[in-house]
Amino acid sequence: MNKLLTISILILGLLPLELSAQQRPQYTQYATNQFLLNPAIAGSQNMDEIKIGGRVQWIGFEDAPQTVFATYHAPFKKMPFQNTMNQRGHHGFGAILIKDITGPISQTSAHLNYAYHHPFTSNLSASVGASLGILQHTIDMDQLSFQNSNDVIIDRILPNRFIPDGSIGIWVYSDKFYFGASITQMISNTTMFLPTGEREVEVFDLEAHYFANIGYKFDIGQENSDWFLVPSVLFKSVRPSSGHVDFNIRAQKADNFWFGGSFRQDDSFSGLVGFSAMQDFAFTYSYDFIISDIGPYSGGSHELTMTFKFKKKQRKVICPDSFWL
Template sequence: MMKIMTCTTSKSLVRNVFLLLGFLLVMFNKSYSQQEPQYTQYMYNIGSFNPAYVGTVENMDITGLYRAQWIDIEGAPRTIRFGVNYPFENEKMGLGFNVQSDQLGPTTNTFVDISYSYQINVSSNTKLSFGIDVGGSFLNVDFSKGSFENPGEPILGREQINEFYPTVGAGLFLYQDKWYLGVSAPNFLPGGLYNDDVAQVLDDNLQFNFIGGYVFDLSEKLKFKPAFLANFISGAPVTANLSANFLINDVLTAGASYRFDNAISGLVGFQISNSMFAGYSYDYNTNPIGQYNNGSHEIILKFYVGRGSKTKKDKIENLKGKPKQIDSPRFF
């Protein structure tokens, strides 16, 4: 009877959490924030857009990412990201740190934020993490980098703009060892914080990100993980990404991704050691802009601090002549 009551309570808690989230979606539908940069390897980069993820990792990890979009188009987006996820020893809390620079034409937007997460057990093997991040964006617009002929816009009367605006975001992350579901919003602050000049450069509605994935064990040496990422921005079409990756021998990752009405992508990754992962993706545009560029490139490096250190179990296996080579990654 106690097990039934516990299961019912857990399901009720999860339902109430997502009902609350739906309420927030309605409440903040008219507010404004920055539009997040686009990632193809989002499944390895969750901490960049969901603060609830930062405490769910098994060990501290450090991520570096570079994305060059629409090669051969002058002024096309370029994104650089550095992030840290740090789980506390109590396995309930975590801290994260992000620095992200997004360049587009004459505009450079640098985001800096600190994340905090706290997780609870909703069942014996299911955890729900709550996260919040606080930071800000340094906006620089340098019109000397190009030719802009539009005298009707008062902003063009200034050659350079340097502004700062604060950001406050939040997220939820529900997961087990084999699957996860998450939702986040990078900024809830209203658009009234922008001045008249900046509003003409950043006129982006509130964005919500939904992510999920599942890991299938096809065999002892082969895992399959389908995943999705959907971005909702008020007043704009939904951006949906579907991906399918295979993990071979816990070392090699290979797969493909499709961004609806936008691009198809190839992904490859390699677990270089217990403490280092490298990934690469190439996007080919399926929309009309594909005629004018040579695709997009994205490189990611992940370092796992403390991972692969010898445990008591490892030492016993070594004595038996079975050294542990690569830790089995969680795959998200």
Template sequence: MKKILLLLAVMYGCYIASAQQRAHYTQYILNNYILNPALTGIENYTDIKISARDQWTGMSGAPRTAYVTVHTPLGKNDTRTTATSFEIPGENPRGSSYWESYNAAEPHHGVGMSIINDRTGNFNRFTATVSYAYHLGITARTSLAAGFAGGITSVGLNTNGKAFFGSDPADPAVGGAVARELRKIKPDFSAGLWLYSADYFVGLSAQQLVPQKLAFVDDATFKTTGKLVPHLFLSAGYRFLLNEDINALPSVMVKYVSGAFKHDYQAEINVKLQYRDLLWAGGSYRQFDGYAAMLGLNVANTVNVGYAYDFTKTDLRTYSKGTHELMIGFIIGNRYGDTCPRNVW
């Protein structure tokens, strides 16, 4: 029993020491709130996102991630576009006339919450946090938001998986005592800033803000100890009006995680093309990893759907059938008839 416990602790220690510890997302450009709590309450409505990601399909023990995020503004009042708050017939709601009349946000608060479950092999990571942000117009067209989030992260053994334990999840060698020893609950904190205007955004955030040890055994002969390290995200994007109906939104994000990548950082480049406020398509490149294609649809002013397919250029391409990611969004309390976010992405 003790040998098995040590073996599992070694495997997880190696995992958290040599890889990004937080889940990957391809469609974060549609939900930057998942990475930066400063976006809490940025829109005029309650924003709900539900996502499922199946990474490296076809491989046993490959990561599977699911999350739900909810955030809403408090005391936010913006000018309506029309008397009925819906778009003017024949005019693109995201065309030049709208952006010429764009104003910075009035001072307001935002509150939100996120629930994330990430399973890799036989280890499961569950995180639940609540967030707060304050938004303030610093010029006539530019706003700055600052936010933070706090909650818990539970890292434990998933004995229902078959990546390491074979086909019998009831094996007593990995049941009961081992599962309890390999479940640790840690505090989770993040913070961020978000500068945004009619045409651009710049964001900086940190997750796992407080470094923490993650040891599963108490044994003087066991020298390897895992560690939860901060994850830093710097992102920026700019919006171009190609014509009255089509917008182009290139963006970039750089992640810094000590020990996770070559030189500890990884860059991602995205391009999103949006037709009016109805359809969008895009692509991305993730340094040291691969490429992704994305497609989305806004259904009236209540529901939006996005899908992404990733294919890796690493040696895993021989075994993996790619990565699928689906996201469904719901807009609640949409008093202004928005069919997509007003703030750039």
């Protein structure tokens, strides 16, 4: 049997996030960019927001995962909060572009997002959201080598495929806490085939990814201090994995400066730091120290995000707080 390079087989079977199962890119800074995981956040603020970021994973490994992303979301048809029985909400829309590359395999995704936000009180709101988009899975055949390039099984590989994709989510938020749940990659489909043995072909199916997270804001320091603490937990699951948990904690001074740490179950410890300039621009950097079996061979993972915000005075959106963004 003519085989692809062993590394190619491993990469396709272990598309990044968790080595055991997950097929979506991994993020350390999701606690400050929840929109990547949950479409219900679109338009939650009284401003337009653009985030541009990138991640380089497992430094020291050839063909290790690399990810770049850009997100945008904003409110529209804004309504001020009304303390009556006819409380009126607002809508949000957004878009997400992601490019994820692991050796000869790449995934490009583009999604449009919609959310509806409803205020229950001046300090409590909830939203539901959905996204639709397309995934492009590609194998760069020029990066692969074969013992016999004339093997007919090579023709069974799908080097390029476009697949529909969708997500849904809910988001409950106040000036003190948030809770969210979402399902991504909902549309089950087959990405590509890969030879695995004599006259055998492996089929890789996309699986739905489930996320649930919760966080709480604690004011710290003296009275009227701008400092607060945000511990949070993220649960994520995808078949056949039984699920993984991330624990996070972040200390922040108003919207000006923040630092914190994270623990990703069976994978890594992470540290992050960020700052904001004039509330219009923010920069966040994080580093992952790998504790899994590949830790001794990896230089860790780096991730950075730049945020641009554009506030428009005529907009009136009830957002009790935005410490999760």
